[in-house]
Amino acid sequence: HAQLIDLLPEGRISPHRDNFKLFGEFTAGLNLLSSAVLRFRLWDASAATAERPEVINALLRPRTLYVMHDVMRWEYTHEVLDAAGTREAWPASEGSGIRSTGRPRSGGAGE
Known part of the structure; x- marks a missing residue:
C-alpha cells in the first residue's frame, strides 16, 4: 500500500500510528521537495526515560x-x-540530524 501526500507550506500531518493491516510491520516515507520536521511522540508519555524520550524531532531534508x-x-x-x-x-542555524526534546518523567508521587 502506498500514499502520495503533497503538503502546502501550511499543511501538516496530525499525530498518528499507521494501521498494521494496511502498512504492515514497516512504514517508510520519502521526503521529496522541501525540508520538514518529522516529530515522534511517545504513545504513553508516562513511560518516557532518558533512553526513550517523550519527543524526538527528525529533520527531513529533500x-x-x-x-x-x-x-x-x-x-x-x-x-x-x-x-x-x-x-x-x-x-x-541548528543544521541537520535528530534530537530529542522534553524531559523523562520520574513517575514519582504528586506528578
Missing part, C-alpha cells in the same frame, strides 16, 4: 528516505509539522 520499525513504529506516534512548526522546532 530526498530523505525514512523507515519506521519496532519501537518507533509501535511506541511512538509520528506527525509532520507545518512550515511554521518546522522553523520553531528546528531553526536553520
